[in-house]
Amino acid sequence: RKEVEQDPGPFNVPEGATVAFNCTYSNSASQSFFWYRQDCRKEPKLLMSVYSSGNEDGRFTAQLNRASQYISLLIRDSKLSDSATYLCVVNIAPGNTPLVFGKGTRLSVIA
Amino acid sequence: NAGVMQNPRHLVRRRGQEARLRCSPMKGHSHVYWYRQLPEEGLKFMVYLQKENIIDESGMPKERFSAEFPKEGPSILRIQQVVRGDSAAYFCASSLQGANTEAFFGQGTRLTVV
Numbered sequence: 001r002k003e004v005e006q007d008p009g010p011f012n013v014p015e016g017a018t019v020a021f022n023c024t025y026s027n028s029a030s031q032s033f034f035w036y037r038q039d040c041r042k043e044p045k046l047l048m049s050v051y052s053s054g055n056e057d058g059r060f061t062a063q064l065n066r067a068s069q070y071i072s073l074l075i076r077d078s079k080l081s082d083s084a085t086y087l088c089v090v091n092i093a094p095g096n097t098p099l100v101f102g103k104g105t106r107l108s109v110i111a
Numbered sequence: 112n113a114g115v116m117q118n119p120r121h122l123v124r125r126r127g128q129e130a131r132l133r134c135s136p137m138k139g140h141s142h143v144y145w146y147r148q149l150p151e152e153g154l155k156f157m158v159y160l161q162k163e164n165i166i167d168e169s170g171m172p173k174e175r176f177s178a179e180f181p182k183e184g185p186s187i188l189r190i191q192q193v194v195r196g197d198s199a200a201y202f203c204a205s206s207l208q209g210a211n212t213e214a215f216f217g218q219g220t221r222l223t224v225v
Binding site for chain 1: 144146152153154155156159166167170200202209210211212213214215216217218219
């Protein structure tokens, strides 16, 4: 099983749609979880941290399911500007270990 | 309130030359990470440094690659005797606390080996 696994997509959705991405991780002892966004030929940018209780930031909702070892990102009312690659990020071992990035899920929001 | 600064943004080297990539972390951040991204691939962890110390270099190739983060000045990723396969985007990130906390990325250095 890969350390962090994501559906590569692409997801092609119309403006206004709701889209959800899932990501699975291999180590049940992982403690820190994030979603980053990366635009073409740009650096990754932190979108949101993922907390055990779930968290919401505007149109974006992130959830963590420790029992099944997956995290999710829900985007409501998609905008054209949401088109990007979404990266699932986990610290794959407990403690002070570097973050491991999934390969990303590509989203294209179409007018 | 500058973010993570990397330079150069683009670097072209001939096979066999050396490449030096520099990274200045965000103000107050003492944890620095280097990642490599090949075209259409994900980010691969290379090395994690704190001031004057290498904490984790498990992702660094055993030969030709080295990294440092001196007490004064930027972190340096050094690639000796570059080969075509080293062509990639190299991203530096920094964090305020340990490696399992939020990291902020620089704009990257795109290395092209010709």
